[in-house]
Amino acid sequence: MLDKTGVATPEQVKSRFPQPEQLLKPKAIIECYEDIPCNPCSTSCPFHAIEIGDDINNQPQLNVDLCTGCGICVTSCPGLAIMTAEIRNNLAIFKIPYEFLPYPEPNSIWNGVNRDGKVICDANIVKVLLTNKQDKTVLVTVSVDKKYLYDFVTVRNKNE
Amino acid sequence: MTNKELIIVGGGPAGLAAAYTAAQTGCHVLLIDRNPQMGGQLIKQTHKFFGSEKQFAKTRGLNIAKKLISDVETCSDRIEIICDATVVGLYADQVVNVLHNEKYYKYHFDALIIATGAGEKMLAFENNDLPGIYGAGAVQTLMNLYGVLPGQNIVMVGSGNIGLIVSYQLIQAGVHVKALLEAAPKIGGYKVHASKLRRLGVDILTQTTIQRAIGNGCVNQIETIELDDSWKPIKGTEKLIDVDAVCIAVGLSPLYQLLAMGGAELKYVPELGGMVPIVDGLHQTTINNIFVAGDVAGVEEASSAIVEGYLSGLAAAAKIGYQQPDYQKSIADYQQQLKNLRSGPFGAKIRAGLKKVEAKTNA
Numbered sequence: 001m002l003d004k005t006g007v008a009t010p011e012q013v014k015s016r017f018p019q020p021e022q023l024l025k026p027k028a029i030i031e032c033y034e035d036i037p038c039n040p041c042s043t044s045c046p047f048h049a050i051e052i053g054d055d056i057n058n059q060p061q062l063n064v065d066l067c068t069g070c071g072i073c074v075t076s077c078p079g080l081a082i083m084t085a086e087i088r089n090n091l092a093i094f095k096i097p098y099e100f101l102p103y104p105e106p107n108s109i110w111n112g113v114n115r116d117g118k119v120i121c122d123a124n125i126v127k128v129l130l131t132n133k134q135d136k137t138v139l140v141t142v143s144v145d146k147k148y149l150y151d152f153v154t155v156r157n158k159n160e
Numbered sequence: 161m162t163n164k165e166l167i168i169v170g171g172g173p174a175g176l177a178a179a180y181t182a183a184q185t186g187c188h189v190l191l192i193d194r195n196p197q198m199g200g201q202l203i204k205q206t207h208k209f210f211g212s213e214k215q216f217a218k219t220r221g222l223n224i225a226k227k228l229i230s231d232v233e234t235c236s237d238r239i240e241i242i243c244d245a246t247v248v249g250l251y252a253d254q255v256v257n258v259l260h261n262e263k264y265y266k267y268h269f270d271a272l273i274i275a276t277g278a279g280e281k282m283l284a285f286e287n288n289d290l291p292g293i294y295g296a297g298a299v300q301t302l303m304n305l306y307g308v309l310p311g312q313n314i315v316m317v318g319s320g321n322i323g324l325i326v327s328y329q330l331i332q333a334g335v336h337v338k339a340l341l342e343a344a345p346k347i348g349g350y351k352v353h354a355s356k357l358r359r360l361g362v363d364i365l366t367q368t369t370i371q372r373a374i375g376n377g378c379v380n381q382i383e384t385i386e387l388d389d390s391w392k393p394i395k396g397t398e399k400l401i402d403v404d405a406v407c408i409a410v411g412l413s414p415l416y417q418l419l420a421m422g423g424a425e426l427k428y429v430p431e432l433g434g435m436v437p438i439v440d441g442l443h444q445t446t447i448n449n450i451f452v453a454g455d456v457a458g459v460e461e462a463s464s465a466i467v468e469g470y471l472s473g474l475a476a477a478a479k480i481g482y483q484q485p486d487y488q489k490s491i492a493d494y495q496q497q498l499k500n501l502r503s504g505p506f507g508a509k510i511r512a513g514l515k516k517v518e519a520k521t522n523a
Contacts, residue, residue: 003346004366006354034351035504037463038210040218056212057504076218078208079352100332117361135208135220154359 007115018064026069026086030060044076071095075134092149098138110155112144121148123155164190167269169247172200173462174454175275176228177469183235185482194246199225204300215463250422271449271476278412278455286372292379296326296409311405316340321349323409337362343369412459431513432458440519442475451476467497
């Protein structure tokens with residue numbers, strides 16, 4: 001499926017999520033399903049929570065206990081394949097990478113989009129962070145209904 | 161005729177990297193590029209690169225170009241640069257002929273590195289010469305270098321990394337990418353790039369190709385057709401898509417022509433994109449003191465081109481008497497980096513191709 005459409009299967013996606021009880025604090029969700037020569041997620045992590053090893057073709061392995069969900073890997077991944085996820089009450093809160101203009105405004109409502117490009121829910125933009133280190137990849141904190149935890153992947157402007 | 165120690169043809173990632181390591185040894189370099197500015201294809205790459213830190217991973221391509229150029233500028237006493245200059249001849253007596261400002265200049269060299277890169281492949285279909293049908297390189301040049309949109313509604317042909325990445329860049333520029341066609345049964349490039357497109361709503365149509373373009377004076381429509389498992393068009397699956405531009409990203413072939421003129425032994429290796437030179441472990445061709453680096457030796461990623469450049473710059477300089485004390489160690493490090501970049505499943509094709517062109521290794 002991923003090979004043909006670019007959409008990961010629900011099983012693939014779930015395999016990258018820790019147990020829900022571990023998501024009471026934000027954790028990185030690394031959707032890198034292929035051995036490609038790349039390791040900035042690992043080298044950028046200040047907590048050494050992402051292991052790739054000497055062979056940079058290895059897929060990253062997350063040490064959930066060391067991960068603080070800071071989001072540095074999210075904007076470091078050249079494939080935009082990482083987000084963080086957190087469960088707070090009935091909300092799923094994500095930090096996602098975003099590279100389109102205009103950037104979302106905090107406290108606005110955007111469309112929540114799934115991996116197949118379909119609008120699935122409303123997404124509340126909580127925070128929008130851009131530092132020089134992120135090199136123009138914005139880190140958007142966004143909350144959606146908890147039931148979209150495994151489906152939500154990005155936001156889209158309501159006007160599009 | 162002027163004598164130069166080391167001449168490098170092509171100021172892309174490979175040529176810039178080669179100039180830098182060669183100049184570090186004390187060697188004097190003449191770097192020649194046919195474009196108005198150095199940097200090759202990197203100057204229009206707005207995305208972050210893969211690889212490891214040594215190859216500037218997570219840096220955007222245009223900023224990698226800036227870094228490589230500024231490295232070269234730190235050696236300005238040993239690196240002379242001529243832009244807007246095309247090397248049009250390579251002769252057996254170690255002479256190149258350069259066309260610059262409508263004049264020909266001849267240079268004798270002690271060593272030569274050819275880093276001419278690769279050119280885009282075209283696809284044969286009806287009306288493929290209609291205005292509005294571009295190669296992916298042209299789309300990137302227009303859009304990312306000059307700020308000109310190639311169209312408003314575009315179809316991308318080819319799902320290699322270039323097709324996937326340029327589609328994403330088109331959407332960033334506000335263009336509607338109506339579909340991405342791939343003749344093969346599977347997406348060719350990295351799936352992370354494909355997933356980025358799919359979540360933006362781009363349809364990725366595998367086993368589908370462009371059959372013809374339709375338009376009077378410029379492209380208005382294309383007809384697509386599905387392919388069966390033996391790549392034969394399936395009648396009745398034709399579909400029309402309204403477009404004002406089509407982008408062709410079906411691969412690259414090495415720009416080997418200078419090497420052919422010089423008499424280097426070449427071989428057709430499909431895994432490497434076409435005609436490539438036979439080389440030894442130091443990237444020296446079958447002509448003594450003529451080296452290659454980057455896509456001309458086999459089409460790969462810019463990260464490998466940079467490392468190949470560093471390696472061949474050192475090797476060429478050493479060959480003409482500028483050998484550093486830590487030479488063997490540096491060469492081994494670059495060879496290990498290349499091995500790492502090529503060791504995964506995406507490197508399988510490259511590894512198979514390189515096996516076919518390796519002369520006896522004397523590294």
